[in-house]
Amino acid sequence: MPVGESVESRPRRRASRAVRFALIIGAILLLLFGVPWWTLIASGNDWPTPVLVTGTIVAALALVLFPVLMFAGHGRRHHDVPAKIADATLGVVWVLFVWSIVGQILTAILWAAGVGAPARYRIATLVVTAVALVLLLWGYAEAMRVPRIRRADVTIDRLGRGLDGLRLVLITDTHYGPIDRARWSRGVTAAVNALRPDIVAHTGDIADGEVAQRREQAAPLADIEASLARVYVTGNHEYFSGAQRWVEHMASLGWEALHNRHLVVTRDGDSLVVAGVDDRTAAGSGVPGHHADHEAALAGADPSLPVLLLAHQPAQVGGAVAHGVDLQISGHTHGGQIWPFHYLVRLDQPVLHGLSRHGDRTQLYTSRGTGFWGPPFRVFAPSEITLLTLRA
Template identity: 55%
Template sequence: MSSAVVLIVIVLVLAVMLAVPWWVLVAGPTGRSGSWFRVGTAACVLGGVGLPIALFLGHGPPQFDPAAIVGDVALGVLWVVFTWSVIGLVVRGALSVGRVRGARVTQGIALGVVVVSVVLSGYGLYEARRVPQVRTVDVAIPGLAEGLDGLRVVVLTDTHFAALDRERWSRQVVDEVNAQRPDIVGLAGDLVDGSVDKRRDQVAPLAGVEAPLGRFYITGNHEYLDDAQSWIDYMASIGWQPLHNAHRTVDRDGDRLVVAGIDDPAGTDVAGHGPDLPAALAGTDPQLPVVLLAHQPKQVADSAAAGVELQISGHTHGGQIWPFHYLVRLDQPVVAGLSRHANNTQLYTSRGTGYWGPPLRVFAPSEITVLVLHPDR
């Protein structure tokens, strides 16, 4: 898809996202006249012009962090207002069918949309910025040695360190991870948005993660928006083991498990990158179960074909801001949680530890996941 087509699509989407709230919150309640109508219309026009500019300055070639912060917050709030404006239209239509209509109804619905949007935006900001809750899930693994029963795999993913400085949050996440007494920690991609020079300080606390059997990292699609190899090298420099289409065999008292990782499909256009599951599993003992880090849930099709016992993914954010998960589901087989696929391959999809873009999470809380492995008896 050409850049011109992408730009046109973005402009049209933003136009619709602004037009619906304008109709519900401005045009309808004012009867399209008066000072509030003029002020509201001007604000929508200003948003229609300013938001694309802020997003371009923040996420385009300028990489101007203050613009990214303004644009991302505005986009997240706009999505919430748009969603509830659509719901407001549906309610208004239903009431109209029942012959309940008039200026007071229109104004009451507009007020309701504003109140709900303000509350959910505030809640979403809090939910995105807090230290994620710990979610513990028991997973039965065929072929897992009895000596590895209870093995604790802590999953981080989609931290997306970006324009908003979250160094303190990063340290708090490390403390929470270590409190879970992990045997293994896996970071399943989308570590950052930006270069090592710009985001190093936010990522550096991850050096403090403690896991006696290994700390493993794979790339997500967002690493490939900048320089994925630089992040692979940096993570190695702070003691993590990048699984760049590779595996490691971990051992506890003679009982073993394969931990493998593959690149995100976004790396296909980068020389030496791109997912290569056969390479990642080459040389593994076929008698040992495999836990695979693969950023996108849809990579499970290849994992199932290869007989992988458990794939760990992120990418979806659980939808991040309701009801975006319905759109995510069009692209991915699973949005969140533990699921079973062909050949008894299991997939755990994390809702993510951080957030991307808008610093909001609405009805899609972030998580630090503890997968407790058990033999499938």
């Protein structure tokens, strides 16, 4: 093929991909907004005309404005007001979408039971609305509360007796964002300090926004106390929000930013390698020097010592297995955050939450996350501050 034709074909391919992407997103949005509209407004409810018209207009406006607000709120400039509206809308419409499907099943059951129209449709509408309202109110309370403490003992065969009982506290996915959660952040700090940790680890997704925007919310991290180390690695959301600036800011708050590096902690004559790697999306972010590099992270480490690895995503556990890591700690999944989104998370991640074993040596602990992303709701996926007690 002549060079000119090859060059000309690239814009056409890019345009084709863009059109395909837009069509997929459009279809998803039509389903998300259309199913609740059909169940609650149209279908066989036989609402008075003003109700039908008003409901249809509201649904259509939400469908059109949602992507605009989402882009304005979560684009490069992180405008907080449109982000708040878009995030809340996403949470509400997801819950309504899920339970509207259940409502359609309920309608079929009522039809089989001999319940006539429009009564069966209105019963389903009432049930869907009531369940969604209860779940959203409860989910909001769950998202905004200081997380409960989740405790687990982790036995590491190579751990020396001097480190038996070491208290490792994991926080992750704080996602400081458009809702000001400085008070919540102070509550998290108090809860962590009450656990008297030896090591505190933050496995990324600190914030949605630049350091300058989220400085006040992140400030209480400076007051977290640990007898041996406070360590941090980047998550995927740092690469939307100035990853290197967050690495530097965490260092200024007194945290060791494990940017593909490690440190060694020692207690009572026994030592533990504490290493960290960048998020797996780092290489494609365009941020110079950022990529997940297990070799660099463990370079120079004594191979006889046990290794604790911080990596944002559970999907990075393959690298941990290949490099003989004893325990990887991760976040990212949020435990699905709003049921039943966890089924989609499992398409991308090997584990949703909790302790799991991979290969002969490596264990993985995956946190549900300390905060939340986007929609300020947590439904059947509670947040957590994790206390891992390491056992020899």
